Amino acid sequence: MRRFVVRLSIAASLALWPVLAQAISLAGTEWKPLRMGDMPVPDNTSAYIQFRSKGRLTGFSGCNRLMAEYAVDGDTIFIGPVGATRKMCADSVMLREAALATALEQARTFRRQTTELVLFDAAGLPILEMRQTDWD
Numbered sequence: 760m761r762r763f764v765v766r767l768s769i770a771a772s773l774a775l776w777p778v779l780a781q782a783i784s785l786a787g788t789e790w791k792p793l794r795m796g797d798m799p800v801p802d803n804t805s806a807y808i809q810f811r812s813k814g815r816l817t818g819f820s821g822c823n824r825l826m827a828e829y830a831v832d833g834d835t836i837f838i839g840p841v842g843a844t845r846k847m848c849a850d851s852v853m854l855r856e857a858a859l860a861t862a863l864e865q866a867r868t869f870r871r872q873t874t875e876l877v878l879f880d881a882a883g884l885p886i887l888e889m890r891q892t893d894w895d
Contacts, residue, residue: 785810785831785869790876790889795858806859807892816841816863820856822848827863836878839864862887 789809792800800806808818810829816838818825823843830837841860847853865886866878874891 785829785836785871785876786812787893788876788891789893791892792859792887792889794885794888795855795862796884796886798855798858800855804855806855808863808889820852820859822846822852822856825860825863831869834868834870836866836869838866859887 787810789807792804792806792808794800804821806819806821808816808825810816814828814830816825816827816829820843823846825841825843827839827841829839841863843856843860848856862878865880867881868879868883870877870879876889876891877885878887878889880886
């Protein structure tokens with residue numbers, strides 16, 4: 760009987776893993792953008808997003824530093840408005856920066872599974888896919 764209870768407990772934990780992973784706070788995590796809508800982010804970009812404590816978001820777009828406030832309630836997320844420093848860079852980098860800021864501001868829900876974070880817009884379409892880069 761004890762083995763059955765242990766197996767049942769393990770099976771229940773594995774079945775709930777996606778739900779439990781979703782419930783883990785974003786605060787204290789760092790993410791590398793991989794795809795914005797249909798546009799892949801180049802592998803060599805140094806862009807990142809950090810969800811800090813107290814609802815503060817910081818990051819780097821590959822050109823400018825980003826900052827915003829965010830709020831999470833279940834799988835709902837609100838970010839913005841996104842502010843940035845005003846350094847000028849190559850046009851392609853500036854376009855990617857604008858797309859990143861727009862994606863963050865349009866995010867309404869999210870899905871987090873282990874080291875993957877996807878932000879969705881109000882229509883439920885994926886607008887920003889990221890991979891976790893911190894491991895603490």
